[in-house]
Each structure stands twice: as structure tokens, then as C-alpha cells.
Amino acid sequence: MTVNEALQKIASFENTNAAINHASGILYYDGDTVAPEGSVEVRALTLGELSRMSYELITAPELIEALETLNANLSSLSDIDQRKVSELYREYDRTRKIPVQEMVDFNMHIAESGAVWHKAKENNDYASFEPYLQKTFDTLKRFASYTDPGKDPYEVCLDQYERGLTKERCDAFFSALREKLVPLIARVGKALQIDDSPLKAYYPKAQQEKFTEHLVDIMDIDRKHFTVGETEHPFTISFTGKDVRITTHYFEDNLASSLYSVVHECGHALYDMNSMPELFRTSLEGGVSMAIHESQSRFYENIIGRSRAFCSLILPFLKEEFPEQLSSVNEDSFYKMINRSEPSLIRTEADELTYALHVMVRYELEKKMMSGEITAKELPSEWNRLYKEYLGVDVPDDKNGVLQDSHWSGGSVGYFPSYALGSAYGAQMLKEMKKDIDVDAVISSGKLTEINAWLKEKIWQFGCLYDPSELFKRVCGEFDPDCFVEYLENKFTEVYSL
Amino acid sequence: MTVNEALQKIASFENTNAAINHASGILYYDGDTVAPEGSVEVRALTLGELSRMSYELITAPELIEALETLNANLSSLSDIDQRKVSELYREYDRTRKIPVQEMVDFNMHIAESGAVWHKAKENNDYASFEPYLQKTFDTLKRFASYTDPGKDPYEVCLDQYERGLTKERCDAFFSALREKLVPLIARVGKALQIDDSPLKAYYPKAQQEKFTEHLVDIMDIDRKHFTVGETEHPFTISFTGKDVRITTHYFEDNLASSLYSVVHECGHALYDMNSMPELFRTSLEGGVSMAIHESQSRFYENIIGRSRAFCSLILPFLKEEFPEQLSSVNEDSFYKMINRSEPSLIRTEADELTYALHVMVRYELEKKMMSGEITAKELPSEWNRLYKEYLGVDVPDDKNGVLQDSHWSGGSVGYFPSYALGSAYGAQMLKEMKKDIDVDAVISSGKLTEINAWLKEKIWQFGCLYDPSELFKRVCGEFDPDCFVEYLENKFTEVYSL
Numbered sequence: 001m002t003v004n005e006a007l008q009k010i011a012s013f014e015n016t017n018a019a020i021n022h023a024s025g026i027l028y029y030d031g032d033t034v035a036p037e038g039s040v041e042v043r044a045l046t047l048g049e050l051s052r053m054s055y056e057l058i059t060a061p062e063l064i065e066a067l068e069t070l071n072a073n074l075s076s077l078s079d080i081d082q083r084k085v086s087e088l089y090r091e092y093d094r095t096r097k098i099p100v101q102e103m104v105d106f107n108m109h110i111a112e113s114g115a116v117w118h119k120a121k122e123n124n125d126y127a128s129f130e131p132y133l134q135k136t137f138d139t140l141k142r143f144a145s146y147t148d149p150g151k152d153p154y155e156v157c158l159d160q161y162e163r164g165l166t167k168e169r170c171d172a173f174f175s176a177l178r179e180k181l182v183p184l185i186a187r188v189g190k191a192l193q194i195d196d197s198p199l200k201a202y203y204p205k206a207q208q209e210k211f212t213e214h215l216v217d218i219m220d221i222d223r224k225h226f227t228v229g230e231t232e233h234p235f236t237i238s239f240t241g242k243d244v245r246i247t248t249h250y251f252e253d254n255l256a257s258s259l260y261s262v263v264h265e266c267g268h269a270l271y272d273m274n275s276m277p278e279l280f281r282t283s284l285e286g287g288v289s290m291a292i293h294e295s296q297s298r299f300y301e302n303i304i305g306r307s308r309a310f311c312s313l314i315l316p317f318l319k320e321e322f323p324e325q326l327s328s329v330n331e332d333s334f335y336k337m338i339n340r341s342e343p344s345l346i347r348t349e350a351d352e353l354t355y356a357l358h359v360m361v362r363y364e365l366e367k368k369m370m371s372g373e374i375t376a377k378e379l380p381s382e383w384n385r386l387y388k389e390y391l392g393v394d395v396p397d398d399k400n401g402v403l404q405d406s407h408w409s410g411g412s413v414g415y416f417p418s419y420a421l422g423s424a425y426g427a428q429m430l431k432e433m434k435k436d437i438d439v440d441a442v443i444s445s446g447k448l449t450e451i452n453a454w455l456k457e458k459i460w461q462f463g464c465l466y467d468p469s470e471l472f473k474r475v476c477g478e479f480d481p482d483c484f485v486e487y488l489e490n491k492f493t494e495v496y497s498l
Numbered sequence: 499m500t501v502n503e504a505l506q507k508i509a510s511f512e513n514t515n516a517a518i519n520h521a522s523g524i525l526y527y528d529g530d531t532v533a534p535e536g537s538v539e540v541r542a543l544t545l546g547e548l549s550r551m552s553y554e555l556i557t558a559p560e561l562i563e564a565l566e567t568l569n570a571n572l573s574s575l576s577d578i579d580q581r582k583v584s585e586l587y588r589e590y591d592r593t594r595k596i597p598v599q600e601m602v603d604f605n606m607h608i609a610e611s612g613a614v615w616h617k618a619k620e621n622n623d624y625a626s627f628e629p630y631l632q633k634t635f636d637t638l639k640r641f642a643s644y645t646d647p648g649k650d651p652y653e654v655c656l657d658q659y660e661r662g663l664t665k666e667r668c669d670a671f672f673s674a675l676r677e678k679l680v681p682l683i684a685r686v687g688k689a690l691q692i693d694d695s696p697l698k699a700y701y702p703k704a705q706q707e708k709f710t711e712h713l714v715d716i717m718d719i720d721r722k723h724f725t726v727g728e729t730e731h732p733f734t735i736s737f738t739g740k741d742v743r744i745t746t747h748y749f750e751d752n753l754a755s756s757l758y759s760v761v762h763e764c765g766h767a768l769y770d771m772n773s774m775p776e777l778f779r780t781s782l783e784g785g786v787s788m789a790i791h792e793s794q795s796r797f798y799e800n801i802i803g804r805s806r807a808f809c810s811l812i813l814p815f816l817k818e819e820f821p822e823q824l825s826s827v828n829e830d831s832f833y834k835m836i837n838r839s840e841p842s843l844i845r846t847e848a849d850e851l852t853y854a855l856h857v858m859v860r861y862e863l864e865k866k867m868m869s870g871e872i873t874a875k876e877l878p879s880e881w882n883r884l885y886k887e888y889l890g891v892d893v894p895d896d897k898n899g900v901l902q903d904s905h906w907s908g909g910s911v912g913y914f915p916s917y918a919l920g921s922a923y924g925a926q927m928l929k930e931m932k933k934d935i936d937v938d939a940v941i942s943s944g945k946l947t948e949i950n951a952w953l954k955e956k957i958w959q960f961g962c963l964y965d966p967s968e969l970f971k972r973v974c975g976e977f978d979p980d981c982f983v984e985y986l987e988n989k990f991t992e993v994y995s996l
Binding site: 033227240 | 514517521532533535548720724727738
């Protein structure tokens with residue numbers, strides 16, 4: 001096989017692979033948004049079969065031959081092709097170690113598990129979900145033993161969401177964070193409390209939808225390639241940068257919930273929409289890792305979205321739309337309400353300061369589940385115990401506890417640390433960004449265009465061209481969790497006049 | 499290859515084939531309902547690639563070997579397997595004659611064509627759609643020359659929607675219909691006209707949606723496997739009988755439009771939902787032909803839905819929901835309004851009596867396009883000329899003329915005659931059904947359960963087990979268009995007191 005033939009083979013693989021991924025993604029999206037309840041079985045069958053096709057595609061002898069041909073001629077390839085070859089080879093090498101039927105069964109299982117979780121959450125019925133969850137953890141453990149025998153199975157999971165991430169790095173990061181944040185949280189707890197009851201007034205959905213449109217305007221997102229849907233748990237899904245969907249969940253008794261979930265998901269969307277054109281519909285398009293992805297979404301949600309400048313920017317629109325609900329609110333009090341901090345039950349509703357503690361609970365539980373220290377049966381009581389220990393709150397039921405997140409139901413174990421890591425990455429990115437642009441002035445201008453342009457230049461355009469740690473280093477230098485802690489200390493000292 | 503191995507090969511083919519069809523269908527559905535406008539290109543690429551996978555699947559040497567093994571041992575197979583083998587062989591034999599890249603290009607073209615038509619209709623801009631339409635007809639002509647050299651290309655199209663249908667049969671059917679219907683339409687035109695202005699009052703969408711739910715109740719459709727979406731042009735799409743979607747289009751100045759499109763699409767849905775379990779997710783599941791399909795949808799829409807008993811059944815609900823709009827309406831006047839007949843512009847809004855003339859216009863135009871007698875450039879003027887000749891109406895613009903239907907944009911040429919043929923089939927089915935059950939009494943009971951059961955027993959359960967003509971004969975004996983004419987004569991003589 002010549003290098004040119006091999007490159008053609010790769011291009012044809014990428015085309016088929018993109019089609020299968022696109023199709024699977026649309027099936028998931030449809031299943032989460034509009035599909036009838038009774039469609040789970042047939043969707044699971046189809047998703048299982050599509051995963052078999054994926055498996056056969058990446059392990060096809062002609063693809064391996066092409067990859068080996070190119071591997072032997074790496075220096076003659078462009079940077080993009082070199083990266084493609086090493087990433088595809090890695091993917092092939094991982095996949096081939098898992099028996100195809102086990103992979104298919106797992107994908108069918110996950111399609112069902114998502115539906116079972118939905119119902120279980122609705123009915124506060126953990127017992128119905130428990131066997132599915134146990135099977136997910138068991139399967140991931142078994143897969144880890146196939147792909148990386150001898151390696152800690154949880155680290156195999158972590159590596160999937162942030163390449164190179166280890167328990168040691170996580171432990172160090174989280175304990176540093178906990179050490180600094182717990183006293184700060186305690187000081188906030190003793191300060192004069194902020195009353196955010198105006199944010200919990202009645203906010204009709206139709207008007208919240210209008211406000212979502214306004215947010216999309218501010219964030220300067222190209223609507224031709226973007227939609228906002230509705231689901232139980234908000235998420236972003238992308239079918240190339242030309243078709244990116246976010247979802248949200250409107251609560252009529254909570255203004256901030258959908259607001260900040262929209263800003264968060266729009267951060268993901270912007271990242272996915274802005275890979276360089278050369279990467280379009282290839283395996284290198286889109287975000288490189290979940291921690292980098294979350295660094296973008298949480299950057300927009302918190303660092304931008306919960307800044308004084310952003311709060312001042314959106315308040316006039318909100319006051320026009322909801323004059324009665326917000327009659328007593330001014331710029332300063334609105335900013336403080338939005339940044340009200342209090343240990344709470346729900347991760348996605350948590351404030352910026354206590355958020356990492358929610359993640360730590362999940363991290364500890366994932367470790368225990370993957371090591372076999374606990375089983376799915378014990379998960380709710382362990383969850384509740386850790387919420388009491390870390391956040392000091394009593395979990396009233398599983399719906400507001402262990403069932404709240406969709407991640408485990410979708411097979412995502414090892415994902416959660418990305419949220420905290422991403423938050424910390426974001427603080428360092430802000431520091432760098434401020435060297436180049438006046439961030440507050442851009443926000444006050446009413447369009448985040450310049451902020452988007454900076455992130456596109458530094459991060460988004462590269463898709464998966466660099467490993468996440470390398471990408472981060474190119475933008476921010478060495479990772480330093482203290483930068484994040486400092487950011488939080490400054491912010492909350494001011495908000496709570498500590 | 500043993501018979502058992504061959505059967506296993508077929509089962510595995512069916513599994514993959516079902517997955518690809520499911521995925522393609524969901525992509526189309528998503529594209530028509532919620533996808534962002536700018537997603538057309540990437541969806542076309544994916545649909546093109548999926549069609550390549552389909553092509554390779556049905557022409558794979560191992561499948562052919564399996565089919566040939568089974569063909570040589572037909573007598574040892576079950577009826578279902580025998581039918582599967584002959585249908586798959588037929589499909590293989592057709593597909594293999596079309597070059598794969600041409601098939602892929604056509605599927606990509608159709609994905610784009612649908613999006614272009616949408617915009618063209620919205621903007622009343624036929625010129626933008628014209629080249630797409632011409633390419634569609636040209637490609638279908640070329641494909642016909644590959645698959646059936648020497649055969650009239652339009653008959654190749656007709657056969658795809660109703661096996662065995664010829665121009666001769668269509669011509670005879672339509673001319674018989676026209677001969678009898680034109681004088682009847684003229685008599686209706688001279689009779690005392692019915693004022694249906696109450697049906698054109700303001701009907702808020704939210705209340706119409708509520709009424710849709712009520713209709714689904716009456717039709718006794720299992721909501722666990724069924725949804726109602728919204729699109730420009732209503733349609734039904736099924737991903738096995740376990741996931742069936744209909745769509746509708748609400749017009750706030752027209753009560754009857756969505757009402758009867760929902761009843762119509764529910765007829766399709768019921769047919770698709772009720773194949774015998776043995777056919778689940780196989781190539782034999784679902785409706786056997788478009789004429790049989792339309793016989794079901796138009797049976798519910800007109801014969802059931804526009805009957806006196808059905809009008810009386812739904813009026814109380816409507817009066818409760820829309821008391822002001824319908825204050826002057828009683829059972830008799832409502833029935834007459836619903837059956838008001840007048841030559842008009844839009845097929846989907848046409849009354850039962852003049853409907854077939856709309857179909858005849860399209861039939862004549864398809865014939866002319868496929869024979870090359872006219873090109874897409876001349877299509878609008880020919881459309882307008884025939885509407886004047888057949889229906890006596892002046893077409894004000896292409897939006898209300900040649901751009902009104904989605905079929906051609908989706909590559910469906912030869913489909914339209916199914917509507918008229920289906921209407922005629924339905925009249926004969928009613929005659930048979932009345933021998934077994936008291937149709938009006940079932941309707942008055944408020945649930946169509948018994949009517950559904952009859953159709954399930956006679957038609958739905960069989961999926962694609964029989965050729966459409968054979969299936970029809972099993973239920974109704976010889977086809978007799980006079981039965982349909984008689985039905986219309988009786989009905990409209992009474993409605994208009996002729």
C-alpha cells in the first residue's frame with residue numbers, strides 16, 4: 001500500500017466513521033428529546049448494531065494496513081495527518097482488545113440504562129436503576145482489564161476523559177482545593193447571608209425562552225448551525241461544527257437555573273463549532289478532552305456569566321421581561337444573589353465556591369465503585385454520607401441525591417473530575433486572557449465576540465491536534481490550582497465583604 | 499453454505515439493514531423537525547454514506563450466496579422466510595444494476611433537495627428549486643434505464659409504490675373516475691352552497707393540540723410507541739412498529755386542516771404499528787405499498803373521519819373547546835361544512851369529491867416529465883394549465899401550485915396515484931367491513947377499536963407478506979372503481995340534496 005493509498009483509506013474510514021457517529025448521536029439526541037417512551041428497545045438494538053459497525057470499521061485489516069504504512073512514513077505527512085494516524089492507531093489498539101459482542105452488548109445496555117435512569121429519577125426509585133448501574137461499573141472494570149491489564153481500572157476511565165489524568169493527580173488537586181476552600185466556605189457561612197428569594201419567584205417558561213434567545217445573541221453564536229432543545233438534564237451534542245445542539249431545562253420557580261445552564265452549554269457549543277476547517281468531519285474535530293471542554297463551559301458560566309459586568313449586562317433585559325419579580329433588585333444586589341454561596345444538594349445548581357465539593361463526592365464514589373470497595377446497592381447511603389461530610393447537608397431522597405446526574409446512566413465514569421479541573425483551568429485562562437484584552441469591557445459591550453475570538457485562536461481551532469495537557473501548557477504554562485483558589489478568594493471576599 | 503447458515507446470514511443482514519434504515523429515517527425526521535438550518539450539508543454527507551453502506555450490504559457476496567442457497571431450498575422454508583428471500587433477492591437485483599456512487603450521489607442530492615424545496619416554498623421561489631427537481635427526474639429516468647432497460651421509466655416508478663401498476667391501469671382508472679366525477683362535481687357546483695366560514699375562524703394552536711390528543715384517544719393509538727410532531731408538510735415515519743411518528747401543521751385560521759391531517763396520518767401509523775410480531779424489525783415489517791397505505795390513511799380521514807357519525811362524535815368536544823367559534827353550528831351543519839366540496843388549489847385541503855382531480859394533475863405531469871415531454875422549467879405553467887382544465891381554478895403563485903407538495907423534493911415520483919387508488923380501495927374495504935361490523939355504531943361508541951381490529955386482522959398484521967394486489971383481493975375480491983364512484987355519489991347526493 002502506498003502512502004497515498006493509505007491516506008485515501010484513512011479518508012474513507014473517516015467518512016464512514018463520521019456517518020456512524022452522526023447517526024448514533026442523532027439517535028441519542030432524539031431519544032432524549034422527542035422519541036416515544038416505548039422506543040427504547042428498538043433504539044438500543046440499532047445503537048448496538050451501529051457500535052458493531054464502528055468496531056468492525058476501526059479494526060478492519062485494510063485500515064490497520066493503512067495506519068501501519070503511514071506510521072512507517074510519518075515524517076512525510078502533514079501535522080494533521082500525523083496526529084490522525086497516532087490517534088486512530090491508539091483507538092484501534094484499545095478497541096481490538098475488547099471482544100466485539102461485549103462492546104455491542106454494552107452499547108445496548110447503555111441505551112436502556114439511560115431510559116431506566118430517566119424513569120427512576122422521575123419516580124425517585126433507585127432500586128430499579130441499581131442493577132443497570134452495577135452492570136455499567138462491572139463492564140467498565142472488565143473493559144479496563146482487557147485494554148490495560150494491570151492498570152488501575154479507574155485510572156483507565158480517567159484517562160478517557162483527560163488523557164494522562166491519574167488518581168494521584170486528582171487526589172493532590174482535590175486535597176489542595178479542599179484544604180483552601182473549606183475554611184473559605186466556613187467564613188462565607190458566618191457572613192451576612194444574601195437573600196436571593198427574588199430569583200425564586202414565578203418565571204413563566206415562555207419568557208425564559210425569550211431570554212435564552214437573548215443569551216445566544218450575547219454569546220454571538222451562529223444560529224444557522226445551533227439549536228436549543230429541552231431535556232431533563234441539559235447537555236450539548238455536536239454533529240460536526242455545522243450542527244451543534246444544546247439543551248436546557250426550564251424551572252418556573254428558578255430564574256438562574258436555565259440561565260446558567262444555557263451559558264454553560266453555549267460554552268461547549270462554541271468550542272465544538274470552531275475547529276479549523278481542515279478538521280471538518282474528521283476524528284480530530286471538536287473538543288480534545290472533557291476537562292478542556294468543561295474549562296470552556298464553566299469559564300462562560302462562572303467567570304464570565306457570574307461576573308459583575310455580565311450581571312449588569314443582562315439585568316435590564318430581565319427587568320423588562322420580569323418587572324414585578326425583580327422590582328426590588330438592583331445591579332449590586334442582583335450580582336450578589338447570582339453569587340450567593342451555600343452548601344446544597346444539586347451539583348448543577350451549585351454556586352462556584354462549593355461546586356468542587358460536589359465533584360469530590362462523585363470522585364470518591366467512582367473510586368470506591370471501581371475498586372469494588374462498595375457496590376451499587378451501597379451507593380445511595382455512601383452518597384448521603386459524603387454529602388453530609390463534605391457539604392454538611394442532609395440528602396432527603398435519591399432524586400435529589402444519587403439519581404440527580406445523568407453521567408453514570410450514560411456510561412460516563414471518570415468524567416466528573418473534568419468539571420473541577422476545568423474550573424481551575426478556566427481561572428488560569430482568564431489570567432492569560434486579561435493580558436490581551438479588557439474582558440469586562442468586552443462583556444459590557446453586549447457581545448462576547450472578542451472573548452470568543454481569543455479562545456478560538458488559543459484553543460478551539462486546534463480541535464484534537466494536541467493532547468489536553470500540551471494544549472493547556474501552550475496557553476497558560478504550568479497548571480497551578482492556587483490560581484483558581486485565589487480567584488475564588490478574591491471574588492467571595494468581595495461578594496460577602498469578608 | 500447450509501440452509502441454517504444462510505438463514506443466520508439473512509438475520510444478520512436484517513439486523514444491520516434495520517439499523518441503517520432506522521438511522522437514516524431518524525436523520526430525515528430530525529432534519530424536518532428540529533435540526534438547525536445550516537445542518538443540511540453534513541446531514542447529506544451522512545445520508546449519502548449510509549446509503550453506500552446499505553448498497554454494500556444488499557450486494558455483499560455472502561448475502562447473495564445465502565439468498566441463492568435459500569432459493570434452492572425454498573420448500574423447506576417457512577412462508578415468512580420464503581417471502582423474505584424473494585423480496586430481498588428482488589431488492590438485490592434492482593440495486594446491483596445501479597452504480598454505487600450514483601446511488602450515493604442521489605441520496606445526497608435528495609437530502610439537499612428537501613431543504614431547498616422548504617426554502618423555495620417559503621419564499622415562493624420555484625427557480626431555486628427547479629435544477630434540483632430536474633436532476634431528480636433525470637436521475638430516476640437513468641436509474642430506470644439501468645434496472646429495467648426497455649421498460650417505460652415512469653412505469654418503473656409506479657411499480658415502486660404499487661407493484662404491478664402500469665400507465666394503462668392508471669389511465670383506465672383515472673379516465674373512468676373523471677368521466678363519472680366531473681358531472682357529479684358540476685351538479686354539486688350548481689347546488690345550494692354550504693357556508694363553512696365558522697371552520698375558518700380563529701382556532702388557537704394550543705387548543706388544536708389538545709384536540710389532537712383527543713383524536714389520538716378516539717383512534718385508540720398506543721401512545722407509548724407514538725408521537726405527534728410539527729412540520730411544514732405532515733407525514734408519518736416509522737422505525738418499526740414500536741416507534742411511529744406522525745406530524746401535522748396547525749393553521750390557526752383553519753380547524754379542519756390539522757384535524758383531518760392527524761386522522762389521515764394516524765391511519766398510516768396504525769398500519770405501521772400492527773405487523774405481526776414475527777415481522778418485527780425485518781424487511782417485511784410495515785405497509786406493503788403506498789396504495790394500500792393510502793387506502794388506510796384515507797379510509798380513516800374520509801370514510802370514517804368525514805362520516806356523519808364521526809362528525810357527531812367530535813362536535814361536542816370541539817364546542818366545549820371553541821364555544822364562540824362554533825356557536826352557530828349543529829350536528830347537521832357541521833357534517834355538511836366538513837364535507838363542503840369545491841374545486842380548490844391545495845391537494846391536502848381538498849374535499850373527498852374533487853381530491854382525485856388533484857392527483858390526476860400530478861399523474862399527468864409526472865408522465866410528461868418522465869417521458870421528457872416537458873422539463874422542470876415548464877412544470878409550473880403546465881401545472882397551472884392543468885389546474886385550470888381539471889379543476890377550473892387559477893393558480894395565483896407556485897407556493898399554492900407546483901411547490902405545495904413535498905413528494906418530488908424527496909425523490910418520490912410515481913407516488914401520487916397511490917392516493918386516488920387508495921381512496922378507491924377504501925370504499926371497497928368499507929363495503930366488506932360492513933358485512934362484519936356496524937361501522938357507525940363503533941364510531942358512535944367513541945373508540946375505533948373494533949374498526950382497527952378488523953383492519954388488523956385483514957390487512958395490517960401481514961406487513962409485506964403479500965403483494966398489494968393479492969392482499970387486496972384476499973380482502974375485497976376484484977378491484978372495482980365503480981364502488982368508489984357509487985360511494986361518492988351516495989354521499990354527495992345526500993350532503994348537497996341533489
